Every structure is written in structure tokens, then in C-alpha cells.
Amino acid sequence: MNRRKFIVNSAKASAVTLVSIPMINNEVFASVECKDLTSFSQITLPYSFDSLEPYIDKETMNIHYSKHHAAYVKNINEAIKEENIQEKNEISLFKNIDKYSSKARNNAGGAWNHNFFWECMTPGGKPMPGKLSDSIIANFGSIDAFKEQFKKAASTRFGSGWAWLVKDGHSLQIGSTPNQDNPLMSVSDFKGKPLLAIDVWEHAYYLHYQNRRADYINAFWNVVNWEFVANQL
Numbered sequence: 001m002n003r004r005k006f007i008v009n010s011a012k013a014s015a016v017t018l019v020s021i022p023m024i025n026n027e028v029f030a031s032v033e034c035k036d037l038t039s040f041s042q043i044t045l046p047y048s049f050d051s052l053e054p055y056i057d058k059e060t061m062n063i064h065y066s067k068h069h070a071a072y073v074k075n076i077n078e079a080i081k082e083e084n085i086q087e088k089n090e091i092s093l094f095k096n097i098d099k100y101s102s103k104a105r106n107n108a109g110g111a112w113n114h115n116f117f118w119e120c121m122t123p124g125g126k127p128m129p130g131k132l133s134d135s136i137i138a139n140f141g142s143i144d145a146f147k148e149q150f151k152k153a154a155s156t157r158f159g160s161g162w163a164w165l166v167k168d169g170h171s172l173q174i175g176s177t178p179n180q181d182n183p184l185m186s187v188s189d190f191k192g193k194p195l196l197a198i199d200v201w202e203h204a205y206y207l208h209y210q211n212r213r214a215d216y217i218n219a220f221w222n223v224v225n226w227e228f229v230a231n232q233l
């Protein structure tokens with residue numbers, strides 16, 4: 001049900017049931033989930049372009065957010081109109097992504113993945129909460145072993161793509177996806193609920209690190225917002 005129809009129907013319903021429900025307030029509307037996905041948007045970057053320096057430089061952040069990410073958002077919103085995509089939310093779109101064009105797949109992934117990636121970082125990083133470190137140690141043996149495996153996934157992803165830490169049932173898994181695919185997509189070989197992501201497209205590091213992807217991945221650990229990662233558990 002779209003929002004306008006819902007409000008109209010609710011207004012009719014409230015007229016009929018006025019005696020038994022004297023007040024229909026905003027809280028009632030807010031508690032009913034009936035929003036259809038009509039567009040993607042860029043989150044407001046929760047820090048300034050230069051605040052991840054020296055690990056991720058200002059110019060890379062500026063171009064990455066203002067040009068690359070903005071273009072994915074613009075293009076998925078075009079595709080939603082062109083293909084008359086009607087999904088409840090972003091997650092259900094990814095579940096059904098095989099039904100849509102490569103334009104929808106690439107740009108929906110690009111829009112969502114970058115919003116997630118920006119949240120995975122914060123100036124100076126944030127310490128890892130105990131529940132997350134316990135879980136990482138239980139799954140990978142140690143924090144260092146986890147970082148080594150994540151780095152391997154990120155550095156061996158051929159061409160452009162992403163590396164991920166995901167939750168799959170009760171276990172944590174590390175893997176990577178090509179292009180702008182993500183582990184929520186029906187078409188992905190690697191699936192799970194994303195906890196942490198790193199963008200390993202050259203546009204994410206080339207200005208500062210040139211071909212040295214491994215140096216960029218090492219630097220990334222200095223800005224990871226482990227609090228955000230733990231909140232995804």
C-alpha cells in the first residue's frame with residue numbers, strides 16, 4: 001500500500017471508528033510499516049571529507065561520495081522508474097534482484113553498499129565492543145587471524161568489488177563480491193547479513209595509494225567504527 005492510499009484509508013477508517021478510537025495520532029501512523037521503496041538516497045556523511053586523513057584522503061572522499069556514490073543513487077532511482085520496480089524496501093529489492101536489469105543491480109548495490117561503507121568508518125576509529133571481539137575470536141581464533149583473512153579477501157578480489165564480514169546464522173563469515181554486488185543479493189555466491197565492508201574499487205584508493213591496495217586495506221583498520229559493526233550483529 002502506498003503512503004497516500006494508506007493515509008486516505010486510515011482517514012476513512014478513523015471516521016468510522018471515531019467513537020471507539022478518539023485519537024489517531026502520529027505515533028499510530030509511525031507504528032504501521034507500509035512504506036514502499038520509491039527511491040534510494042545518500043546518507044549525510046557523518047564526518048567531513050578530510051576527517052579520515054591521513055588514512056583516506058580528502059580528495060578521494062570528496063570524489064567518492066559526491067561523484068561516484070551520487071551517480072549510483074541517481075541511476076538506481078532512474079531504473080526504479082523505468083522498470084516500475086515495486087519492492088517493500090531495499091532488502092526485498094536485493095532478494096529479488098535477479099528479476100531486474102543489470103542497471104538496477106549495479107546501481108542499487110552501489111547506492112546501498114556506499115551508505116553502509118561510510119557508516120563502517122569514523123575519524124580515528126572506535127574501539128571494538130566485547131560482544132563483537134568475543135564473536136570474532138570464537139569464529140576466527142583471534143583478532144589478528146580475522147584481520148589477516150579479511151585482508152586476504154579484500155586484496156585477492158580480482159578487479160573491482162567489495163570484501164565483507166557477514167553474519168550467517170550463528171557464524172561469522174568473510175568473503176567478497178564483484179562489482180557492486182552485495183551479500184544480500186539473490187545472485188550473490190557469498191551471502192549473509194553485512195557487518196563490515198571495504199570498497200576495493202580503484203576509485204576508493206588510487207589517488208593516494210595508486211596500485212598499493214594492501215596499504216589501503218592496512219590503513220582502513222585505523223578508521224573502522226567497530227561500534228557500528230557490533231550494532232549490526
Ligand code: MN
Nearest residue numbers: 068199201204
Ligand atoms: Mn566506491
